[in-house]
Amino acid sequence: MQNYVFIIDVNKQPLNPIRPKRARTLLMRGKAAVIRMYPFTLILKTVVENPVLRPVELKIDPGSKVTGLALVQDGEVVWGANLEHRGAEIKSDLESRSAVRKSRRNRKTRYRKARFLNRKRTQMWLPPSLMHRVLTIETWVKRLCRYVPVTGIVMELVRFDTQALQNPEITGQExxxxxxxxxxxxxxxxxxxxxxxxxxxxxxxxxxxxxxxxxxxxxxxxxxxxxxxxxxxxxxxxxxxxxxxxxxKPDLLRQIKVVRLAPLKDAAAVNSTRWKLYQSLKKISGLNIATSTGGRTKYNRIKNGFDKDHWIDACCVGESGLGVILKTKQAMMIKSTGVGSGRQMTRTNKFGFPCAKPKQRYQHGWKTGDIARFIDGTTTGRIVVQSASRLEIRINKQRIGGQLNKFSKLHSMDGYNYAF
Missing domain, CATH: 1.10.30 (DNA Binding (I), subunit A)
Incomplete structure (x- = not known):
């Protein structure tokens, strides 16, 4: 069972998601065209007057490394995705940039006044590696609201079910x-x-x-x-x-002692960003936002008999997550990769010295990372711009290259990798 297909009319008004079979029929009859590959979205060639829209809930299970996304319509899960963040990569890149700058300044500047005293941070400031999680989820919420008639958002926010609604007088450990x-x-x-x-x-x-x-x-x-x-x-x-x-078993004992004292980085990352994400979604969406607990999510998943996965957890968020029906089992895997280092003039070696020529910029409209299909019709992948007239698809160690007219673009590079 595949994800449902998003569809909009000629005025870009979002309509109810449709089954893949129905989408193929519209394409074969020439009534619709593909406007976006990931997520797969069709655009009708006519205007739909007064469409009957069924409410769709967008459910979010935020995580430190992977966030689960799910669209639920009338108790049925019609679309799901796992969104993989790159917070650790951002942290590593910032540390590398700091080391390179420090090395350059030591070589070229004998003395430089300290600047940390005149820098101010906002009250809800978060490090870039954490703020990235908020911005990435925000991007995909906006994108889904653009193609689907989303009427509400349910996200996992608090950690415990305090039972205050059932028994307001309950206190202490209970x-x-x-x-x-x-x-x-x-x-x-x-x-x-x-x-x-x-x-x-x-x-x-x-x-x-x-x-x-x-x-x-x-x-x-x-x-x-x-x-x-x-x-x-x-x-x-x-x-x-x-x-x-x-x-x-001394080796196992040593390993357990190391793991038990490992810092709670993942839990700290989620706790640091959950309220920031909530406030951000509340501003951008204009929709009703409900929250739920992690305990409720797992309780619903076990009662539903579902396997463990991030997008499955997203389906089970909130009270409406109990008894949902999976209409899809092929979730889309979305990995955040960034859009490149546009401000970096050249690559550096491990010592921080330039090791390549300055980056070339071409006017033909292709970018490294675009998804394209080769002229043979069987090879599809991400392209690497070789020159002003040559492109190349790299799949593992296989390289397939050619002139610009031998490639057809399927999806422009948007900072994400997609898989199923």
């Missing part, structure tokens, strides 16, 4: 220990420890939350003291200390 208690903790531990038993390595078996330092000996419930084990290993370890339990 305030966070209800029907959804433990879902966020276990889901994070599954991702952190690779979804297998840390002691025996078994996969696809029921896993339990286990205290590394036994609770009976004073161990806490902090996330750094929890891990994931199978039932057999959990019972076998019992109240033993991890040093006694793994005294015959």
């Amino acid at each position: 305030y966070q220990q209800g029907k959804l208690f433990g879902y966020e903790v276990k889901e994070y531990l599954l991702a952190k420890w690779g979804r297998n038993c840390v002691y025996c390595g078994k996969q696809d078996v029921p896993l339990q939350v286990e205290h590394i330092h036994p609770k009976s000996n004073g161990g806490s419930d902090r996330i750094s003291n929890l891990t994931i084990t199978c039932v057999r290993c959990n019972q076998k370890k019992g109240s033993k200390s991890i040093e006694d339990f793994l005294k015959k």
